[in-house]
Amino acid sequence: MYQSIAWYATIFFVFLIALAFSFVYGESRRQKDYAPIQEKGYKIRKYYFIGLLAVMGFASAVSLSRLPYHKPHVLAAEDMKVVDVKGYQFAWDLSEENFYVGEPVQFRVTSKDVTHGFGLYDENMHLISQTQAMPGYTNDVYITFKKPGTYKILCLEYCSTGHHLMMKDIVVKEKGRMGHE
Ligand SMILES: [Cu+2]
Structure with missing residues (x-):
């Protein structure tokens, strides 16, 4: 829209x-x-x-006045899943790879080398969230996944020859259906 x-x-x-x-x-x-x-x-x-x-x-x-955007109101710190994201030439490192519908997530995004762009896409390849991944800085992105499916992280900042390789799939599941992991 x-x-x-x-x-x-x-x-x-x-x-x-x-x-x-x-x-x-x-x-x-x-x-x-x-x-x-x-x-x-x-x-x-x-x-x-x-x-x-x-x-x-x-x-x-x-x-x-709405910054930081999409920050969910959680009662306790442990209700928020904190995920460290490191971009580097040419991939993404995530400290946590299991995601569930309805769970508030805080991505803490940084870079090991040059500046990258952390872009989160849904299954229709619509950009749903993004921030810069910068060496020496940590930028927070908040999101609560509303639908299960395979989401994608793509690099949004041209970072030299392997830029297009910086893709990672993350799978969001319905909570409780898959048992313990
Ligand atoms: Cu990049």
């Missing part, structure tokens, strides 16, 4: 820009006094700047 919204918004804004350009092109042939046009332009620019500041400030406040 978000992708189609982004798509239509892009077309709309491209259309607006094209409209602005054709207006400027049309006006460019007319000879007019410069001073009044400049004054009007500065006024438009001032209100545009204030409007942009208000919109962006509001959007930043709303989106940043």
